[in-house]
Amino acid sequence: MSMFLAQAQDTIPTKTSLERTKIVGEIPEVPKQVTKKTDLIPKTDTIVPVKKDRYGVRVGVDLYKLTRGLYDGNYKGIELVGDYRLTKKYYLAAELGSEDKKTEDDRLNTNTKGTYIKAGFDYNAYENWLDMENIISIGLRGGFSTFSQRLNSYKIYNAYPYWGEMPWNPSGEEFNGLTASWIEVVTGVKVKVINNIFVGFSLRLNVLITDKKPSDNFENLYIPGFNRTYAGNFGVGFNYTITYFVPLYKKTVKPKEK
């Protein structure tokens, strides 16, 4: 299969796979046969371009977090993203962020403030043609956050409000030195728009590993980087990034058939 793909980039595939397997079975010199067969179609370029992969560092920012502060008065946050190309398919990837979020639930009003780091890798599952550098990736991250949480106010749940519905109780209790760690499965897309500028988005499924609770009498309702907590340790996230690629060196792509 991979041989077909490599050839498909070099030549114009005109034959059915049935014909091709027949040729491969008989004659070892496959490329020669291919050029002969395609002679029927007028060709403009028979030179196989030398394919070079660029290696380097990509740095950028999460536009969603950056712009959310403009329309959501309860949120301030920033996330820097970056990756480094290790091999043809693998990238080291990391996100570094800071969030300050007010959460207004039906009976709880809390503030969460803190920073986080996520580090791991992306695997590019996309087969690029020629000098394309797009990425459709699946990856893993380990995430860690240190943060504080403040309980602004709360409501008492009373199933029998004979004495009337109770108003919000002010609290102001602050919980410092909280930490959490988690694992993320990331799927993402990055597309080169111009030169070295890429735009992309990613979706994340998070599983909480450790969660230092504020006290016996409270829990973390939001964790910077992990986002809202759900029962069962799962969480979700996404980002929408714009990144700049800093090329460091090039590597010639060796066709696999040779």
Add this chain to the structure above:
Amino acid sequence: MKKIFIVLLIAFSFSSCEKDDICDANTRTTPRLVIEFYDVSNPSVLKNVTDLKVIGEGKTEGIIFNNAANDSKYVTNGSTISIPLKTDATTSTYSFILNSRNPNPTFIDSDKVTFNYTTKDVFVSRACGFKTLFILDPLNPYTQTAIPSTKLKWMQFISVEKSNIDNEDETHIKVFF
């Protein structure tokens, strides 16, 4: 690519459960005060009350005891009642009116009881918020007067069984009459 789509699918299915903000009715939230009525001449035997109505001080309507459509929802003829305490105060006062539907006022007995307690707010969950637990004052858990005070108290003896009111599974107060 298939793997990616599966993960995306999972991610989207999780994002759809954003609204889990409804407090489950089975969650243990703010408990009510559970009172059981016993026969004063035979203290181990439960005794049903007759048309008992309980009205909180300053309220015109009684505590609802059943799902009846008419005014009979305010009266009970059982041997156990659960009454909600004020979560924003340290005392709650009720009038316990026995034979409340008797046409002859002389047969209607009314006792006024004030429960004295301290409160503690405990976190339950994101959806339920907090609940209030109560601890009856160990020295002076209640004060009781007959209305009018010239009459005898129909609740002849009130016994505090559990001063920590954490849930509704146990009886907190026993009343003998």
